[in-house]
Amino acid sequence: MANKKSSKKDIRKTATRTAQNRTVRSRIKTLSKAAAKAEGAENIKASGARLASAVDKAVKIGVVHANKAARIKSRAAKALNAASK
Numbered sequence: 001m002a003n004k005k006s007s008k009k010d011i012r013k014t015a016t017r018t019a020q021n022r023t024v025r026s027r028i029k030t031l032s033k034a035a036a037k038a039e040g041a042e043n044i045k046a047s048g049a050r051l052a053s054a055v056d057k058a059v060k061i062g063v064v065h066a067n068k069a070a071r072i073k074s075r076a077a078k079a080l081n082a083a084s085k
Contacts, residue, residue, distance in 0.1 A: 024054075024058050024061070024063045024064075025058070028054055028055055028058060028064070031050055031051040032072065032076060035048055035076055035079075038083070041084055044080050044083060045080075047080075048077065048080045055069045055072050
């Protein structure tokens with residue numbers, strides 16, 4: 001356990017940030033699963049847009065690396081295009 005006051009504060013801050021980051025990552029996983037299960041052209045488009053938006057927001061706040069976001073969006077677009085055909 002930390003002894004210094006600032007170290008104790010750092011531990012609290014880390015716990016808070018970890019919880020916030022976990023919710024963002026979980027949302028991305030949930031949206032990608034929903035996009036994979038989407039049926040119909042309109043639903044496929046909408047779920048892909050929601051996923052892309054969530055990934056872009058995660059990059060903006062620094063939870064996900066930009067290259068990972070590009071990879072997620074690319075794979076999703078590829079799968080959604082295949083599903084819509």
